[in-house]
Amino acid sequence: MSREVDIQASSNNIPGYVRLTGGDFFNLAMELGTASPTPPANICRLILHLDGHLDARLLREAVRNTGTEDWLANARWSRPIPFFIPRWKVNGSKNGFLIHENNINEEGPRELPRSVLSRKVSPFSPPAFAFDIIYYPSGKSSLVFTWHHALMDARGAEMLLTYIDRLGNGKGTGQPILFDRPPTLKEDVSTWLRFLVRSYFARKAIHTAARYCRAPIATIETTELRRGKDQGYRIFSFDREETALIDHACIRSVANFRISIHYLAATIRALDKVIYSRGCKPAAYVVPVPQDTRKRGSLGPVFGNQITFLFFRAEQEDISSMNRLVRVLVKQMTDQIRGMTPESFTTTMELFRNLPMGIFSLQAAGPTKGQIASLFFSFPGETCPDLDNFLNIPVLEALHLPPVSVPPGLSIIFNRYRGGISIVLSFVEGCLDPEELDLLEVSIRKELMNEDSH
Amino acid sequence: MYSIEIISSEICDFLRTNVLAEGVSFDENTPLSLLGIDSFSIIEMLLFIERRFNIIVPESELTPDNLKSVAALARCIQINVPGG
Secondary structure: OEEEEEEOOOOOOOOOEEEOOHHHHHHHHHHHHHOOOOOOOOEEEEEEEEOOOOOHHHHHHHHHHHOOHHHHHHEEEEOOOOOOOOEEEEOOOOOOEEEEEEEOOOOOOOOOOHHHHOOOOOOOOOOOEEEEEEEOOOOOEEEEEEEEOOOOOHHHHHHHHHHHHHHHOOOOOOOOOOOOOOOOOOOOHHHHHHHHHHHHHHHHHHHHHHHHOOOOEOOOOOHHHHHOOOEEEEEEEEOHHHHHHHHHHHHOOOOOOOHHHHHHHHHHHHHHHHHHHOOOOOOEEEEEEEEEOOOEOOOOOOOOOOEEEEEEEEOHHHHHOHHHHHHHHHHHHHHHHHOOHHHHHHHHHHHHHHOOHHHHHHHHHHHHOOOOOOOEEEOOOEOOOOOOEEOOEEEEEEEEEOOOOOOOOEEEEEEEEOOEEEEEEEEEOOOOOHHHHHHHHHHHHHHHOOOOOO | OOOHHHHHHHHHHHHHHHHEOOOOOOOOOOOHHHHOOOHHHHHHHHHHHHHHHOOOOOHHHOOOOOOOOHHHHHHHHHHHOOOO
């Protein structure tokens, strides 16, 4: 059952438009250029499981206090003049955004109703954001914040919910930076010199990406998937004790303090078991891993993708043991940081904003015919680290449900909340059968514990 | 040979300028985990040490204890790393 509560939009010193960040443009271009129209690619969800009843009116008031409701209701893509940087703008309409209330009869906080899972948000026809509250018979509830990835990244969503909570509680933790710094319109010789330097770094980044993404790339995708299916997901967790064991396994392994590499290596080896079980021809695994470019401890920007990428490539022979794979990935990570590759990707994404999206898609995905990754992998660090309660209700769990697109048809995210890990496998239904999902889960568990490796 | 104080001070400056947001207060004894320093930032920090002091910290020295804070890392470099 679903009921809609209308929220009237208003503006409180929020700009009428902002320029897309390079990350925003990348997300849009990749979606338009390579993904199938269904399932809805690039739709993200942040779920808070709450130990009590979340009142929609209270949430509405709290959102109003942030002054962001016009953006949440009406933000859309626009390019005012060809070859100028596209913008996010609010269209000035009085559309309010919607909070959807859902009552379900069964307890099962990890089973999202289909109505929530199929919630439509779009950067081209607003809204690009939505709130769902799910009420359970036990009196608990879940808040599901859905947004289009082109407008916000995972950390931005966490910051927004934290901001809503603080203002809803009247805690007043200081004004966050909602948007990136406003652009300067000054065009002089130094601007063009900077442009030339940036072009050099952009070429370097494109060269690096092409080197990492060369075909053939291992994938779970089959051609029929491009026609589109629904999104499926599986969540499995490790309690604090199990998570401590995984941390310990990581530290005593070659990965050492590089916990994200430990997670990634375990994931690649587990996926390889699934692909091997299909009898597919061996191929390399390519995984772009997003990296938050905000400084640690910052209050923003909340809106706009502030991400860059590290690229990882594992040949078949590298996957033969966990230690060998970790060594390869650690070297790739260090080499890219040393070579300032993430900064070069940021520059590239920013430079391409002036061009038609098709050109960017062609550059990014052309050499591999759209196949740019074996899977999408993400570990955004501690999930909602400052959110023990949401509007005075204890938070039992916070997790991200990642977007999934075709190709590659599979996204995996590692969430950590209060000392426990929750892994979400998000996939295009039909690309993994139940036995393969079981194999993937069991293998990831074993690899994380280093039980079945070396 | 650099003193622990010099190594600590320069690492703190690096973190303040390149890694941490403006206004984040910390000193050499603040646990890095409390500052949100992840493995990406630790590698950036180690590469800075490599550039600035011409020192490569061996993998065996990158223990949880030595990566607890800037002071712990500086102490480890000064005591265990040739040239530190």
